[in-house]
Amino acid sequence: MxxxxxxxxxxxxxxxxxIVVSLLLLLYFAWKSPILWSPEPPFGPPRISRLLFGFVGVALCLCWWFLIVRVIQGESLVGDRQFWLTRPYQRRWLLAAKALFIISFVNLPVLVFDVVILPRAGFPPWHHVPGLLQGQLLLTAFLIVPIATISAITDSLAQFLLVLFGVVAYIAGLSWVVGQIPSASSASSEIPSTVMFAVAGGACLAVLVLQYFRRDAWVSRGVLLGSAGVIAVVLTAAPYGPLVERAYPQVPLGSLNPAGVKIEKNDKASETKYPVLGKTLNLYVPIETYGLVQGSLVVVDAARLTIYAPGGRAWNSGWVDSSHTLWPGASRYNQTFEVSSKFYSSTAGSEVDMRVELAVSEYREGPAQQITVAAGSFRVKNDAICSLGTGEYSNTTSLQCRSALNEPAFAAHLDPVSTTCTLPDRTWPSLQDRRNSGNSSADFGGGAGLFPVRPFDIDFGAATDPSGKNPVSIVCPGTNFSLATPALFSRYRLGTSINGIHLTDYRTYSY
Amino acid sequence: MSVENRVNPGTLLSGATTQIFARLNLQPRPVCDIPFWFMPSAILLEDLTKRYRDVSALNGLNLAIAEGSIFGLVGPNGAGKTTAIKILMNILHASSGRAQILDWDSRELAGSAFCSIGYVSENQKLPEWMTVTYFLAYVRNFYPTWDRDLERELVKRFDLPPKRKLKKLSRGMRMKVALASSLAYRPRLLVMDEPFSGLDPLVRDELIECIVQRAGDATLLISSHDLGEMESFATHIGYLEAGQLRFSEELRSLASRFRQVELALGAAPSLPGTLPESWMHLDASSSTVRFIESQYDRDRTESDIVRIFGEAAHATYAPMSLRSIFLAIARDARAAGENRA
Incomplete structure (x- = not known):
């Protein structure tokens, strides 16, 4: 012991x-951390301080990496010439000593940093103990363990960098390959991602145990290569399309859910004939939703476009990422699809049918809290502090907020009629009900541990005077708005079709 | 027949070994009359094999090293000495076979087992950022039997600069630090892999003196490709070649059973078809016959000579240096190999 x-x-x-360098960097980081949440003045703070702050953040991570590599390679687990191999080292105590070092000079400083920064940002740290611990867990899983694993199978910093380069190349290559697979969007990759993290995490832990207790570098490298192979197979062979369809079932017939979508004709269709360049081109499909119940909001997680051309030819985009939020009442947005230029050209001049499917998550708002905007900082619910935002033109349509550890889920509503700001015309159509939703799902992690304070905006959207040219403020001290926490209600698929259209009409954005 | 026993400079035990022992005012370690393989073994290797893909570094190595002996493992470069030692120290794993070291199977050698075993190697990586004092203070923590007085004495004797970092030390100095850190806890077994390689003769002699003086009753296993340095202090010797042990024997017995025989005959000898198996490298020219007797026993050897050559006018039986013996054995083995081929 x-x-x-x-x-x-x-x-x-x-x-x-x-150690001293890393602590000094962390000290600087803690000192300058309010940059993260302080309101941005009209012309912004000196850019150099933000750049320096970002640079120190990167340097701090690199410093920790370097420290971890050096401390593990201090008693290198690779090779047969190390003096410690024939000394009475107990392997378990060696591992424990290394863990103690990393905990003392990486985890603990980060925890202290978090505990110091949270009160500075207005959050008592004892209210966030689970989040702080979760942050430590994420820091260990994503920053420490992978670096420690590579250090355990390499003998020097040069070897470490070489392997790290290989890992980065592998990730980049695999990402590119997966990116080419239809439907490999985030909405469908939950299961493959879980498998990937489980395999990678398991392999890292297995390698650390193997190296410290058996010191067999070739077996350990084999485990890592094997796990890389398994991950590659899982990510490239996963049935992404069926996974989306399984996670987002079709709304059953007779369902009480009245939500629906339809494809709008592109009323901004241009007469301009855009040239076809490259292997793909973008189509912008205006989507309108209807029938969403009051107190709900829908996030479009993924969308799929199928085009049926004359002669029985069809083209399918696969599921592509989307992140649009839709509200009750008329809600419209443009869904972008990347279409094969070859297929597009082959349909030029002919009418086609189009089908769009959306994989959506529907959230229902919980009880709303009425909040009055104060002149300075004011608390929003229990987990966020906000202040009036200041934009480039000194108009205010948003609140700049901060929360502890992770961004809270919220749905905000503001009726511009009730604004305390001076408006040119309270009946102007652009001043209809304003809404904003942040991170809809509150089940995100506690962050990677480096930023205990999360800045975010509650943005009620641009507002202009009747001329449509001059921006106006709608959020002023005394303005009321409501804030509710949305909770996931269900996930499902919606589909709609439109027949007899020309694809050329959908090459411009429809507002 | 007149008989002469010639003693050459540098012959076994009677030469350099006794000089060192005398200089240190030590008695040579008692050598039992019973064969050493009946003595308790500090090290036992059984059919040890190590393969690197197509290359066999060890090829069924069998070896027993008696407790308390100073065993010199010699052999040419690439013979498998370092591989055998690394398997013993559980740094490498054998492909097959078994290695026993003190009370442990070598595969289980770890942790506190190393409190009884010291290991010094020419190519060991020491923590070069440490000073001599800090290195000794650091490793001291790991040994319950560490002798501070002995440590101080070794530092003084080796003239180690306490505040100098290991990376700033010469090769010889680093070897001395490694040796000091391996002697100070009085291990039962000290294994040294080419400890004197590349050292100047003065440093080498200092180390040898210190090892012999300070090892106490510890068993020493020292590998080297330099026969001369082994001859000066080893009590037992093993010769490894191509991953196999050619022989392993007590040095004194080896010395006593090998003789360079020279016979002066009246006339040119006529050689019979079969000669005693123990005779090696027989060379007959005019009236002189020379050969190496590998099982020298005065009465038996004389009677063999008389049986084959009749009465010789003059016979000399000269003891041989370790180097000469090894050369004879190696040439013999090579010739046998060529014959088999």
Whole structure:
């Protein structure tokens, strides 16, 4: 047991300079952290300070990486010439000493940083203990364990960088390959992603255990390569389309859910004939939703376009990512699809049929809280602090907010009629009910641990005077708005078709 | 027949070994009359094999090293000495076979087992950022039997610069630090892999003196490709070649059973078809016959000579240096190999 202390003490002595540098960087980071949530003045703070802040953040991560690599390779687990191999080291205490070092000089400083920063941002840290611990877990899983794993199978910093380069190349290559697979969107990749993280995490832990207790670098490298192969197979062979359809079932006939969608004719269709360049081109399909019940909001997670051309030819986009939020009442947006230029050209001049399917998550708002905007900072519910935003033209349509650890789920409503701002004409159509939803699902993690305060905006959208040219403020001190927490109600698919259209009409954005 | 026993400079035990032991005012370790393989073994290798793809580094190596012996494992470069030692120390794993070291199967050698075993190697990576003092203070923590007085004495004796970092030390100095850190806890077994390789003779002699003086009753296993340095202090010797042990024997017995025999005959000898198997490299020219007797026993050897050549006018039986013995054995083995081929 004493060995933990001896090895730890030796490592501290060996790496004191790196430790001091990392702590100084963290100190600077803590000192300048209010940059993250302080309201942006009209012409912004000096750019250099934000750049420097970002640079220090990156440097801090690199410093921790370097520290982890050096401390693990201090008793290298690769090769047969290390003096410690024939000394009475207990492997479990060696592992524990390394863990203690990383906890002491990476995890603990981050935790202290979080605990210091949260009160500075107005959040008592003891209200966020589970989130802080979750942040530590994420920091360990995503920053420490992968680096420790690569360090455990390499003998030097150069070897480490070489393997790291290989890992980055593998991830980039795999991402590119997966990107070419139809439907491999985020909406469908929940299961493959879970498998990927489970395999990668399991492999990393297995390698650490293998290296510290058996010190068999080739077997460990084999485990990592094997897991990389498994991940590649899972991600490239996953049935993404059926996975989306399984996660978002078709609304059953006779369902009480009245939501529906329809494809609008593109009323901004241009006479201009855009040239066909490249292998793909974008089509913009205006989608209108109807029938959403009051107190609900729908997030379009993914969309699929099928085009039926004369002669029985068809083209399918597969499921593509989308992140539009739809509200009760008339709600319209443009869904972008990347279409094969070859297919597009082959249908030029002929009428085609189009079918769009949306995989959506419907949220229902919980009880709303009425909030009055104050002149300075004011608390929104229990987990956020907001202040009036200031835009480039000094008009205000948004609130700049911050919350502890992760962005809260919210749905905000503002009736411009009730605004306390001076308006040119309260009946102007652009001043209809304003809404904004943030991160709809509140089940996000607690962040990676480096930023305990999450800045976010409640943006009620642009507002202009009747001329449509001059922006006006709609959020002023004394303005009321309501804020509710949405909760996932259900996930389903909606579909709609339109017949006899020309694809050329959908090459421009329809507002 | 007149008989002469010649003693050449540098012959086994009677030469350099006794000089070192005398200089250190030590008695040579008692050598039992019973064969050493009946003595308790500090190290036992059974059919040890190590393959690297198509290359066999060890090829069924069998070896027993008696407790308390100073065993010199010699052999040419690439013979498998380092591989055998690394398997013993559980740094490498054998492809097959078994290695026992003190009370442990070598595959289980870890942690506190190394409190009884020291290991010094020419190519060991030491933590070069440490100073001599810090290195010794650091490793001291791991050994309950660490002797501070002995440590101080070794530092003084080796003239180690306490505040200098290991990376700033010469190769010889680093070897001395490694040795000091391996002797200070009085291990039962000290394994050294080419510890004197590349060292100047002065440093080498210092190390050898210190090892012999400070090892106490510890068993020493020292590998080297330099026969001369082994001859100066080893009590037992093993010769490894192409991953196999050619022989392993007590040095004194090896010395006593090998003789360079020279016979002066009255006339040119006529050689019979079969000669005693123990005779090696027989060379007959005019009236002189020379050969190496590998099982020297004065009465038996004389009677063999008389049986084959009749009465010789003059016979000399010169003891051989370890180097000469190994050369004879190696040439013999090579010739046997060529014959088999």
């Amino acid at each position: 004493n060995q933990i202390f001896y090895i730890f003490r030796k490592d501290v002595r060996r790496h004191w300079l790196e």
